[in-house]
Amino acid sequence: MSDADATLPDGVQRRTFDGKESLATRGEPVYGEPTDGSWRAWDPHRSKLAATIESGLDTELAADDTVLYLGAANGTTVGHVADFAGRTYAVEFAPRPVRDLLDVCETRPRLFPLLKDAREPATYAHVVESNVDAVVQDVATRGQAAVAARNAQFLADDGRLVLAIKARSEDVAREPQAVFEDVRAELRETFEILAETRLEPFHDDHLAVVARPR
């Protein structure tokens, strides 16, 4: 696994919890995950971003990056991101998971929750700054490539899009391969795809993509 370690952002380490090696970040535990001192395990089965890193893909995320996170849900992943990144804007539309997200924000001074629809960036462009280093996207709606394109305006020219595409959100009946091909084609209108990987065995029918704006 040491070859993959080169791609770990500062602030993310592999550590051993109860005899099992796992990705870890430093921060207050939020969902009963195993901890070791100030480190807490980052479970790739619960987090598509952790699975992306675990799969060896270089997300190019770095410590103190400014991050726009789309689809923060209950904050499991965005909490880990905020542990190592700089200002982190967490966009989530559903109110129920935001209750948990608020708990995650309590102990993280640079994590900002926004109850907004990621399909309508104008409703949060007055809060989220321009030229963010990374947009991390994990939204389970149809039109995931369109969401990425609309939010490209927040990215710095050398910024990175780290995207988890869920095939079943686009079309439950079609072959994931065909769905991914369509999403790739649509992404290429706005982005240049740098790397990608499937997220099995952690998440079925998911494709992780790292891209930069054209």
Add this chain to the structure above:
Amino acid sequence: MTDDTADDDTATASDAWFAAEGAASAETEDLAEGAALGADDLARRVREGSAPAPDDWPTVAVETGFADDETDYESALREATLAAARATVRERERADDQQLIHAIRAADDARRTANELAERVAEWGGSLFELDGRPDHTGDEPEATTAPDTADAGVAYARSLADRDPDGPTEAHVVSLAKRVATLADEADRLEAYVEDHAPVVAPNLAAMAGATLAARLCSLAGGLEELAKQPSGTLQVLGAEDALFAHLRGDAPSPKHGVIYTHDYVRNTHPAERGSAARALAGKLTIAARVDHYSGDRRPELAEELDDRMATIRARRGGDGE
């Protein structure tokens, strides 16, 4: 980067969540000069504001004197976004399942009462007035019937009477009663519109698949979204058919195939021989939707597509939609 050239695609300092009210018109960069915004105002701006494009807000904030430095800006931003998120969560949750249940029950009560009173108005009014809103009848009114077209006609007749100028105390009573029917029917309309609006907030997946009204009725019959989420799908399938279910359990009737979900197009418009399968498949997906809504709250459009697929298979057995 922060120049004020008004362009459709560029943000100006006045778009910022921390920009003082009125700063848009005042040609001043010094936002501190505008009315200072309180914590509540800032949270509201986060919730309600918008901008055509992002800008380097931390820098703008420092340049315009809103914040002393980036750290100061971050703590102000944190306070405002947390307050805004809490307020939105609180507001959306006030539209909780119990409120939805009250609303659907009130809508049903108002509708039923309006129809009942409309029958009385029709009977009474028919003895006094020419029947202008109703098909041919003399003083003796037909028996009560609950067929929707008849009920609608009854309310329509009451509405027509409500606008009349009464002649004498007897007519005044009939017209007054007709007015109550009209306002009660309006109230039922408004309550139903409220259910249409709020069911998707309370139970987004369930409302998307069942329709707002049926989603609200299922919550109402189960006693709440949580109760619905905890029931097996076989229970959801026969909610509203309790009489038939207990008759079956006593041993003198076949088991009911469906309860209130009969109103769903996928059950009602499926061939009778396949309705049991359709009801079972629908109940299964609606139960999953209720669980997602209760425990997670996010939208899963794929659930509806899985249901569509399954229904297409079931209906194909009879060749076409069936009648």
